Amino acid sequence: MILSDIWNSCIKNVPSIFRAVTTTLTPLALVAELTHRCPLHCAYCSNPLELAKREQELPTQTWVRVFAEAAKNGVLQVDFTGGEPLARTDIVELVHAARQAGLYVSLITSGLPLDEGKLAALIGAGLDHFQLSLQGATEQTAREISNTTSHPQKLRVLQWLKKHRVGVTLNFVIHRQNIQELDDMLAIVEEHQPGCVEFASVQYYGWGLANRDALLPTRAQLDSCVQTLKEAEERLKGKTRVVFVVPDYYAKYPKPCVGGWGRKLMLVTPDGHVLPCHAANVIPGLHFDSVKEKSLQDIWENSESFRKFRGEDWMQAPCKSCDRRHLDFGGCRCQALLLAGDAAATDPVCSLAPTRPKVDAILMAVNSSHRPDQSEPLQFFYRPNP
Amino acid sequence: MKPEMTATPRLAAGVRLNEKSQQPRMLLMPERALRLNGPSLEIVQLCDGKHTVQQIAEKLHAVYAKAEPQRITDDLVGYLELLHKERAVDF
Numbered sequence: 236m237i238l239s240d241i242w243n244s245c246i247k248n249v250p251s252i253f254r255a256v257t258t259t260l261t262p263l264a265l266v267a268e269l270t271h272r273c274p275l276h277c278a279y280c281s282n283p284l285e286l287a288k289r290e291q292e293l294p295t296q297t298w299v300r301v302f303a304e305a306a307k308n309g310v311l312q313v314d315f316t317g318g319e320p321l322a323r324t325d326i327v328e329l330v331h332a333a334r335q336a337g338l339y340v341s342l343i344t345s346g347l348p349l350d351e352g353k354l355a356a357l358i359g360a361g362l363d364h365f366q367l368s369l370q371g372a373t374e375q376t377a378r379e380i381s382n383t384t385s386h387p388q389k390l391r392v393l394q395w396l397k398k399h400r401v402g403v404t405l406n407f408v409i410h411r412q413n414i415q416e417l418d419d420m421l422a423i424v425e426e427h428q429p430g431c432v433e434f435a436s437v438q439y440y441g442w443g444l445a446n447r448d449a450l451l452p453t454r455a456q457l458d459s460c461v462q463t464l465k466e467a468e469e470r471l472k473g474k475t476r477v478v479f480v481v482p483d484y485y486a487k488y489p490k491p492c493v494g495g496w497g498r499k500l501m502l503v504t505p506d507g508h509v510l511p512c513h514a515a516n517v518i519p520g521l522h523f524d525s526v527k528e529k530s531l532q533d534i535w536e537n538s539e540s541f542r543k544f545r546g547e548d549w550m551q552a553p554c555k556s557c558d559r560r561h562l563d564f565g566g567c568r569c570q571a572l573l574l575a576g577d578a579a580a581t582d583p584v585c586s587l588a589p590t591r592p593k594v595d596a597i598l599m600a601v602n603s604s605h606r607p608d609q610s611e612p613l614q615f616f617y618r619p620n621p
Numbered sequence: 622m623k624p625e626m627t628a629t630p631r632l633a634a635g636v637r638l639n640e641k642s643q644q645p646r647m648l649l650m651p652e653r654a655l656r657l658n659g660p661s662l663e664i665v666q667l668c669d670g671k672h673t674v675q676q677i678a679e680k681l682h683a684v685y686a687k688a689e690p691q692r693i694t695d696d697l698v699g700y701l702e703l704l705h706k707e708r709a710v711d712f
Binding site for chain 1 (some may be wrong): 636639
């Protein structure tokens with residue numbers, strides 16, 4: 236092939252080269268749930284209802300081995316999350332080890348147990364990307380959802396981040412109780428201009444499911460939110476990338492959950508179990524292998540839990556013959572279990588799912604009983620700190 | 622937004638290449654990764670805040686001497702525009 240052909244084939248069709256590698260079946264991202272300990276008590280926490288205790292957490296050296304195995308196995312990125320990953324006293328050492336292993340390191344944090352010195356140490360150790368969660372645009376809303384005073388500290392962290400050259404994402408978790416503050420949230424975004432802002436609708440698993448009745452937005456709220464974010468996207472183009480994660484109960488088709496079961500992502504829990512997604516332990520009968528006993532590669536390739544819903548053999552109608560099965564992989568297995576009672580069923584949020592009427596009934600209930608001018612007494616189930 | 626020919630693009634905060642020893646070469650960024658090959662790798666390596674778009678174009682003209690220079694320049698500008706929109710480069 237002559238060089239001009241190489242040039243043409245590479246750059247002619249620009250969008251085709253701007254894409255993540257998806258063709259090979261290697262994990263691309265490792266989610267490292269370092270701990271379930273957390274200073275916040277958010278009513279939508281994605282952690283399981285049964286939290287791992289401190290004494291069950293993996294020691295530093297095991298994590299260091301896991302990062303090396305992950306990089307060797309083709310993993311590109313590691314997300315440090317929890318709980319609050321900064322609750323680990325060895326967090327700087329873990330960032331350093333993951334970066335040394337060749338991974339792109341993201342910290343997904345509340346920003347709470349942090350000071351300027353610690354932030355500088357994390358970045359010095361090789362942290363690539365700092366994702367700060369915000370629970371609202373004001374202290375009052377943030378406190379209602381997290382049952383903690385945290386908002387002023389988050390604004391301090393945003394100031395400190397300006398002194399560093401590190402990737403910054405702001406993550407607002409949105410739901411019926413704070414979606415009306417969207418304009419004020421966008422004001423925070425415009426003031427600090429992070430590379431990316433995510434408006435992530437609460438997903439209904441774990442604590443989120445337990446509090447769903449108080450969190451699910453109305454259709455009118457959602458429509459207004461979509462319009463506001465569309466305008467914001469245009470306004471912020473070239474400065475901040477705006478990402479909106481829709482509440483999938485309102486979607487026509489399901490989300491391609493974790494990019495497809497066992498296709499792109501591995502999650503290691505604080506005590507070392509390896510899961511295809513953070514909620515997978517709600518599915519009864521699945522056995523999860525541990526990094527204490529097996530290598531990451533062995534688990535990725537051979538463990539029963541990763542093979543269970545990989546590919547298409549497990550699919551039922553209508554997924555089995557649906558043209559969209561390569562796009563959404565049948566949706567979320569955990570949601571299928573939680574709403575349809577069968578982890579192999581089509582995700583019930585899909586408009587083609589036989590169980591979609593269950594989701595419609597939930598939406599009808601929230602849309603008929605909540606009007607924007609109503610205030611409602613909040614009765615959240617807050618997650619504890621293990 | 623298209624870059625000026627005098628602009629000096631550089632990788633945005635939180636965006637970097639993986640190590641030389643890692644194959645394939647990838648541009649790593651928050652939550653995403655972009656596979657680089659041939660010209661896209663050469664372009665990204667020159668997004669160092671020192672080279673102007675004009676200088677990057679000239680380097681590519683020399684490497685891809687059999688392709689029409691204006692075409693290369695147009696493609697380069699289009700690629701940088703896309704990287705900018707995705708918040709992978711600043712200029």
